Amino acid sequence: MIKRIRGMFSTDLSIDLGTANTLIYVRGRGIVLDEPSVVAIRHHGAQKSVAAVGADAKRMLGRTPGNITAIRPMKDGVIADFDVTEKMLQYFIKKVHDTGFFPPAPRVLVCVPCKSTQVERRAIQDSAYGAGARDVYLIEEPMAAAIGAGLPVEEARGSMVVDIGGGTTEIALISLNGVVYSESVRIGGDRFDEAIVAFVRKEYGSLIGESTAERIKHEIGTAYPGGEIREIDVRGRNLAEGVPRSFTLNSEEILEALKEPLAAIVNAVKNALEASPPELASDIAERGLVITGGGALLRDIDRLLSEETGLPVIIADDPLTCVARGGGKALELMDSQGFDMLAMG
């Protein structure tokens, strides 16, 4: 009862609880929060307290003293640390409700990877309840991404969406508000970073952190050869000498580094196309597939997929926020039309 009354003063939220970033979309206000899914925990002996959440915590990642650990509670799109995820959600939900009079009790729609298990989904649901949500709905990520990208999901027409997130790449074939086929590979932005770290270590004998790898990826990363060649100066610890050294990387090298994870994504897309029913496959061949998620920002990734599959490939508008926006739209549709595409209650 109390929760319901508090709910009147809370807004409906759509949360894209991602491995790398958490986004919150509020109906009528758009994206209100976009922060890294990182929590810094301070230890006082046996006691723990939250030192920072989000962008502040991310700056601490890999730079913490002994009594602080900065952790990413999500791994591969699912919860790796339940309590910390709950704390993080609590913080984010509170942050977007700055009314302060009642503790917020919003209705929350959370996106889950389509290949996540019941246990993983339950964990996400429970942590959202634990963070103060009144009702929690779950929606499969590619479905939210497709709605957010503006695909005609409700039509009897196949749409394929490739959502390259931080932890997973979700590929789904959608028709009539339902997922016809889905494929999820645990490869995403994080794996790109790891691949770059491994490449630099192998080729330059230097160790760089994941934040540096991410910066390299953002600035010069590319998925398809033939583009403009860019360079970046980075500093890493030379393994042989043990001292920090500066060196220059170019986009060709990064392309080489990313070859393996990219090949896995291409493979998954091809598998999905192979498994498509012929009618839907022809729809996709005609109109093409859509890339969403942070991975869509990797230069020329659409060209890579287009050349590999021989299909038109387009990048959705504002690919980073597609899932959160789509979730918000799904919530609206649910209210207005009794829209039934939510995976489970």
Add this chain to the structure above:
Amino acid sequence: MSDKMVVLPGERCRKAREAMGWTTAEAAKRMHLSQTYLLALEADDYERLPEATFVKGYLKNYARLLGLPADEVANTFQQMVNEDAFDKPLELPSLPRKPALLGRPLVWVSLLVLIGVLAVIFWPQGSSETGSDTLAPVEEMAEEPEQSEDIEQPVESEVGEAEPFESAMADVDAEPSAEIDAGQEVADVTDETVAEEPAVDPDMLASNGLDRLVLDLSADCWMEIRDANGRVLRQGVKPAGALMRVDGKAPFSLKIGNAAAISELFLNGEVVTLPTDSPGSVVNLTLP
């Protein structure tokens, strides 16, 4: 808005393609797009193309292929879409309206609920101190000014009507269940309508072989009253301030959930004192 000034995105692409000396088939192949779509794209004929999301994506890709500023071309298209609003899927029709409609009643409903909650919170505090004392006068005040004298008469006449009926039933004595019903009906009628003073003289009841219990409650109280034959005359939680009359054959067996709730108890007009009146104590009593 000055459509003539703006170069349509498809046209711009077509000019760039022609400048590069590509045929449409060649461009379509490079784009992995069907030639029909490409031609429609160049002709800016969006009716023949899929949803705006796709068109925008195609334009971006095409512009990039041709070395045009992709975002600029896509933005021109976006502006056209926003102006013409020809393409529904982009804005998901009727969606922006619904929340607005939904939002306002919600605020009102929440306000009403809040008022209701405040009322519930503060009501018992005000009334519990004065309890039945305040409630009874209010009822009297409401009725008395107009028909304070009239009220006695209908009551008596009602009881008077009921009694002959009762006695007739007793005389017939055919169905015991009917007797109970009649007895309860009488009691219900009296409960609701009788004013403060017990106006019916006990002798009349005695002549019918019935006894009367009168209970005055100062607080909500659960009770069970049975007559000599063990039939249940009253059972359940009775509200504070109720003046209850129970007619039946003595001895009555009473089970009262909260002794303190009984402010007065009469049997055939005589005061009966309860063995205890401590709050919350249960009383089992047989009268007389």
